[in-house]
Each structure stands twice: as C-alpha cells, then as structure tokens.
Amino acid sequence: MRLKKDSKVIETAFREIFSRQWYTNQGPMAQKLEVYMQETHGVKHAIAIANEKIARLIIERLDEAFSGDIYSTDHGAIVLTDNEQIANKIRNIRSSYGAPVKVNVPITGNGRMSEAQAVLILLEHHINHME
Amino acid sequence: MKSTTNNLAVFGAEPVFDTIRSCSNLVRPDIETFLKYFVGSTRTDWRVYLEHKLSELHDTKYCVMFCNGLWALIHSIKATACAGKHEVIIPAMTYRRLDDAVAWTGFTPHFCDIDKKMLGVTVNTIAPCINEHTALILVPQPIVNVCDMSYLCHFAKHHNIPIIFDSVEVGFGQSNGKMVGGFGEAEVFSVHASKLLNGFEGGYVTTNNFRVYAALREIAEFEMHEAHIAMTLASLEDLSDQIGCNKTKYATYVKNLDMIPGITQVKYSEKQLRSFKSILVKLNELWPISREQTIDLMHKENMLVRPYYYPPLTWKKHSYAVVKEKAYLVADQITMEYLLLPSGECVSHRDVQDICELLLFIQEHGDEIKKRLESD
Numbered sequence: 422m423r424l425k426k427d428s429k430v431i432e433t434a435f436r437e438i439f440s441r442q443w444y445t446n447q448g449p450m451a452q453k454l455e456v457y458m459q460e461t462h463g464v465k466h467a468i469a470i471a472n473e474k475i476a477r478l479i480i481e482r483l484d485e486a487f488s489g490d491i492y493s494t495d496h497g498a499i500v501l502t503d504n505e506q507i508a509n510k511i512r513n514i515r516s517s518y519g520a521p522v523k524v525n526v527p528i529t530g531n532g533r534m535s536e537a538q539a540v541l542i543l544l545e546h547h548i549n550h551m552e
Numbered sequence: 553m554k555s556t557t558n559n560l561a562v563f564g565a566e567p568v569f570d571t572i573r574s575c576s577n578l579v580r581p582d583i584e585t586f587l588k589y590f591v592g593s594t595r596t597d598w599r600v601y602l603e604h605k606l607s608e609l610h611d612t613k614y615c616v617m618f619c620n621g622l623w624a625l626i627h628s629i630k631a632t633a634c635a636g637k638h639e640v641i642i643p644a645m646t647y648r649r650l651d652d653a654v655a656w657t658g659f660t661p662h663f664c665d666i667d668k669k670m671l672g673v674t675v676n677t678i679a680p681c682i683n684e685h686t687a688l689i690l691v692p693q694p695i696v697n698v699c700d701m702s703y704l705c706h707f708a709k710h711h712n713i714p715i716i717f718d719s720v721e722v723g724f725g726q727s728n729g730k731m732v733g734g735f736g737e738a739e740v741f742s743v744h745a746s747k748l749l750n751g752f753e754g755g756y757v758t759t760n761n762f763r764v765y766a767a768l769r770e771i772a773e774f775e776m777h778e779a780h781i782a783m784t785l786a787s788l789e790d791l792s793d794q795i796g797c798n799k800t801k802y803a804t805y806v807k808n809l810d811m812i813p814g815i816t817q818v819k820y821s822e823k824q825l826r827s828f829k830s831i832l833v834k835l836n837e838l839w840p841i842s843r844e845q846t847i848d849l850m851h852k853e854n855m856l857v858r859p860y861y862y863p864p865l866t867w868k869k870h871s872y873a874v875v876k877e878k879a880y881l882v883a884d885q886i887t888m889e890y891l892l893l894p895s896g897e898c899v900s901h902r903d904v905q906d907i908c909e910l911l912l913f914i915q916e917h918g919d920e921i922k923k924r925l926e927s928d
Contacts, residue, residue, distance in 0.1 A: 431591055435779075439583045442898075444745035444752055445576070471619050471753070474773035478656075496777065527871040528652045531622035535752040537779035 434540045446516070446533035454539045455499070457548055458492065464501045466508035469534040470515060473498040479514045482528055483507060494545065497538040553906070554913045557920050561852035563928075568906055569854035573894040576746035577829055579794055580897055581786035589782035598781050603756070605788055606741075609724065610733020612758040614765035617776040621720055621742030621755030622653055627774065628757050629657045629688060631767040632714045632737040637687035639875060643673045644866040644883040646692045647718070651865045655872045659687060662875035663866050668882045671818070671860070671890070672699050675707045680877065682711055691736075692718035695860065695892065696818045696832045701727040701735040708736070716740070723748030724791065726824040733758040738768075743784045748827050749791065751784035753777070798828035801895065801904050805831050808908035812915050814839030818890075831893040832860060834886075840918020843888050845925050849914065855907055860890030 443449060451469045458467035470476040473493040480487045480500070489502030502508050512520040515532035553568075554560060561567040589598055603615040618624035633640060639662040640654045651661040664681040667674040672694030689708050691699055701717065708715035715736040722732045723741065733739050738759040743751030754776045759765050776784075802820065809817045818832040835843050843859065850857045864883045866876055894907060914921060 428591075432587055435587065435590070436583060439580065439586070442578060442580060444578055444580075444750060446745075446753060471777075472773065475619070475623070528655055529649055530652065530656065531620045531649070533620070533753060535777070535780065537752045537783070538777055541779065 428544075430544055431541070434544060435537070438536055438540060443536040446535055448536045448539075450536045450539035450543065451534050453548070454534075454543055457543065457546065458499045458501065461546075462490075462492065462501050464489070465503045466501070466505065468500040468502075468508060468511050468515065469539060470498045470500060470511075470532045471534050471538070475530070475532040476500050479511055479530065479532055482514055482526075482530075483510055484527055485510075494542055496541045496545075497534045553909045557917055557924060560849065560921070561854075562849045563924060567853045568910060569903070571898075572854050572856050573899050573903055573907070574856040574896065575830065575858050575892045575894055577748060577750065577896040578745055578898055579748075579750045579787060579790070581750060581783060581790055585786040585789055586782055589785045590779055598778070598785065599776065602781050602785055602788075605785070606756055607758065609731075609788070609791075610739070610758045611731040612734040612739075613760045614758065614762070616757050616759075616765065616768040617781065618755045618757065619774045619776055619780075620753050621740060621744065621747075622649065623774045624742075624755035624757050625653050625718055625740045626656050627768055627771055628716050628738045628740050628764075629654065629659065629690065631764050632716050633657070633659060633688040634686075634714065637685050639683070639685040640688045640690050641678055641681045641686060642690045642865075643677070643692065644864045644880045645861045645887060646672075646694075646865065647720070647861070648865070650690070650692055650718070651868070651870065651874065654690070655870075660685075660873050660875060661865075662686070663877065663880070665877070665880045665882050666694075666886075668886060670694060670697050670699065671886070672697060673704075674700065675703055677882075678704075678707070681875075682713070686711075686713050689713055689715040690718065691715060693720070693722045693732075695721045695830045696820060698722055698725055698727050698732065698821070698824065698826075701732070702730070705736055720747060721830070722827070723829060724795065724825065724827045726826075729824070731825075734760050737761050738764050743780070743787070748794075748829050749784055749787045751776070751780040751787060754780040754784060795827055798895070801899065801901060802828040802831065804901055804904045805893065805908065808905065809833065809911070812908070812912050814915050814918075815911060829895065831895045833891050833893060834889050835891060836889070838915075840915060841922050841925065843891060845922070846891065846914065849921070849925075850910070853910060855894055855910070857894065858892045859888075860892060862887055
C-alpha cells in the first residue's frame with residue numbers, strides 16, 4: 422500500500438535521516454528492513470536491492486541455480502532466500518563494499534538500496550523506523 | 553597535537569578524531585528544500601525539471617536520469633558502442649568496477665596504460681590498443697585532473713570510433729573552456745552520496761546526440777527514485793556554496809602540504825572551473841614510510857585516507873574475457889604512490905589543519921615510526 426506523499430510520518434522520517442546523515446546505502450534502515458522481511462516471510466536471508474529489474478539481473482549472474490523469491494515494491498525489491506551461499510553471492514554482486522561476508526563472484530555491480538528507499542518501505546508496512 | 557610517537561593511535565594512544573573523517577563528500581542539502589521537492593508539491597514531473605537543470609549546468613541539449621551511475625554507464629555503452637565489434641578500451645587504473653560495467657554489456661574490456669602526469673588516459677596511451685575490434689573508447693576522468701577531452705574526441709573521430717566519458721570524478725568543471733558534460737557521444741555522472749551532488753543514490757547521462765538520447769530515454773526499469781530526484785534538486789541549489797567551501801579547504805591543504813617534504817599535492821587547474829571536491833597527494837621518495845603504512849597509521853587516527861585506484865584492474869582475476877597489453881609501465885609504477893586525503897562536508901577547516909599537522913609529524917619522526925611499525 423503506497424504511503425501518501427503528504428504524510429507527516431514521511432517528513433518526520435526524513436528529518437531523522439538528515440539529522441543522522443544516513444545518506445549512504447545499506448545503512449540502519451536497509452538493515453532493519455532486511456530483518457523485518459526475514460521475519461515476515463520466514464526466510465533466513467533478505468537482501469535489499471534498488472529495484473526488481475536489477476534484482477533479476479543479479480540473479481541471472483549467479484553461477485548456480487537460484488532458490489528463493491523476489492518481493493517487489495514501488496520503492497525497491499528484496500530478494501528472499503534460505504540459501505546462505507546464494508545470499509552472500511547476491512550481496513557481493515549487489516556491491517562488494519559493505520558485504521558482511523566477502524565471497525568470489527563472477528561480476529560486481531550496483532544494486533544498492535538507499536536509506537530513503539528502505540525507510541519508505543518500512544513506513545508502508547507501518548514499521549516504526551526508529552524502534 | 554602529537555609530541556612523541558607514543559601519542560600515535562597506531563601505538564595505542566587516543567586518535568586525533570573521535571569520529572571518522574572520510575574522503576566521501578556526504579554533503580547535506582537543506583532539509584526544507586528537500587521536503588519542498590519531495591512532499592511539499594503536487595508536481596509530478598520533477599524528473600523532467602531535474603534533467604533540464606542538469607542539462608543547463610553541463611550546457612548540453614539532453615540529460616537522462618538513471619537509478620545509479622553504474623547503470624547509466626552500462627546503458628551508455630550499449631547505446632554508443634559500434635555494432636559488430638566487441639572491445640571497449642578502458643584504463644588499467646581507474647574505478648574498481650569499470651571492467652565489470654563493460655562486462656555487464658557483453659563487451660570485452662581492453663586495458664590501456666595511463667599517463668604519469670595526467671593519471672588518466674591520453675591519446676598516446678589509448679593509441680596502442682586501437683584495433684579492428686575496437687567498439688568504443690570509454691574514458692573515465694582521473695581524480696583532480698581532467699583529461700584533454702577535445703583532443704581525445706578528435707582522436708576518436710579520426711579513427712571513426714565512438715567515445716564516451718565517465719565524468720563522475722569531475723562532477724562540475726571545464727575542459728579547454730567548455731563545460732564537462734557535452735563531449736563525445738555521452739558523459740556519465742553519479743549522484744551517490746559520496747559524490748559532488750548528493751542524491752542518496754542515482755546517476756545521469758548528458759549528451760548532445762539525439763540518437764543516443766532517444767535510445768536512453770526508451771529504457772524503462774532503471775529510473776531514478778523520486779526521493780533521489782528531490783535530494784539531487786536540493787543538492788543542486790547548494791552547489792555554488794559547496795564549491796566555495798571546497799575551494800577554501802583545498803587552499804588550506806595547499807598552504808600546509810607545500811611545507812611538508814615528501815608530499816606533492818596534485819593541484820587543480822587555476823584556469824578552468826573545478827569542484828575542488830577531492831584532495832590527492834603523491835608520496836614521493838622523501839616520504840619516510842610506505843603508503844600502506846601511512847594508510848594504516850592514519851586510519852587509526854580516524855582519518856579514512858584511501859589509495860588512489862588501487863589495485864590496477866589488470867591485477868584482478870577475471871571470470872570473463874579481457875584483453876591486456878604486454879606491460880603497464882606507468883600504472884604498475886605509480887599504483888603505490890598516490891593517496892586521497894579526507895575531504896567533504898564532514899571535514900572542517902580545523903580538521904584539515906589537524907590532518908596536515910599529523911602528516912608533518914610523520915615526516916619529522918619518520919625513521920622512528922618506521923622502526924616501531926616494523927618491529928611490532
């Protein structure tokens with residue numbers, strides 16, 4: 422469900438992002454979103470990606486078969502999988518910078534989700550981004 | 553400040569800074585301006601407006617926004633490379649994903665060497681790599697310096713090979729008196745938070761070529777997010793203030809670093825417009841410790857210095873086909889010499905002075921520092 426653009430909630434969230442200078446990617450909001458998606462969908466790994474198209478392109482570049490799903494919204498996509506190896510590869514193809522576990526991948530790219538995107542998805546799911 | 557080597561954080565003392573000073577720009581636009589664009593208006597065509605503003609900034613006819621700079625670059629390669637040929641010439645020493653960007657398109661990266669003074673490609677470094685398979689010349693700008701873009705375009709035209717520029721590291725500037733953005737078939741820019749304009753994430757292509765513009769315009773599914781559009785617009789409003797601030801910090805670095813033996817700062821042109829965003833230095837033969845030791849020591853002081861485009865792309869193991877020349881004399885020689893110093897919104901004038909003081913301390917106590925580092 423798309424949050425109304427004139428929502429006070431959105432304004433408050435972005436004032437918080439600016440005050441904390443959460444401009445870079447895969448920050449606290451993206452991490453919170455990934456945890457929320459793991460719990461909601463009952464999977465071991467959720468990887469936030471800039472959009473569905475890039476998520477699909479990354480999956481095509483895996484050097485093994487993909488098992489999982491893609492949750493897509495207006496603000497970005499989340500790849501859902503129980504396979505740890507695949508999850509680590511997707512994170513490294515998405516952007517090796519900041520990937521918690523470095524693994525060899527055939528190619529790297531930019532599929533990063535911004536904090537702005539992540540907080541909007543959280544707000545659409547009525548998640549208090551600051552809790 | 554530091555009075556003995558015991559005061560260095562690498563030997564257990566407190567760091568100079570409580571929080572990290574990085575090389576990422578992380579400029580903070582005005583929140584009210586951002587909100588004005590994002591939630592304060594019913595206007596739905598901010599993307600069109602932003603593309604118009606960026607076309608004006610770069611003095612080009614067209615601009616197309618993308619979800620990020622890498623995908624802007626990938627689609628620019630696809631839109632401009634010659635059909636029926638498969639090699640794209642790129643430098644050996646550049647942005648770490650440039651070869652992967654080429655590989656995403658299905659073309660083959662062909663690495664050329666770089667020029668020792670320019671720290672990027674020149675006609676002389678590209679020429680040996682031209683062959684019947686060359687589909688495109690992709691020129692990423694070095695940091696601080698700007699390539700001789702007119703001459704490169706003339707060279708490309710002579711060989712009937714299209715040329716595009718990755719001008720992310722220029723952001724805003726001139727080459728031979730003309731605004732960067734309108735050279736070649738297309739130029740690519742990024743508005744990631746670490747770059748000159750902070751859009752959270754995003755990228756754009758500028759071009760004067762209608763065919764290229766039409767091809768890029770048709771691409772769906774890689775559009776820039778509306779929050780990123782709003783952020784970029786807000787950042788654009790502050791650009792001249794930001795450049796003024798950058799220039800003052802740059803001048804402070806120049807004044808202080810010129811007095812330190814062993815460090816040569818790469819200086820911005822005084823005749824062409826520049827953003828003054830990045831601070832690049834060379835550690836020459838008078839510098840007492842290695843670059844890697846310098847990096848480690850400064851990181852411990854919460855100064856997040858970075859090596860300049862290290863390692864060369866030709867040192868990587870590739871899972872896809874690449875073409876390499878027999879040797880990369882310049883790239884291999886200078887790859888251990890250059891360093892990016894902290895700059896950007898989070899680095900104050902006082903911070904610049906503290907960073908320079910530390911560098912002077914390292915120079916003056918170099919022998920002792922080296923001995924202690926190597927015995928630990």
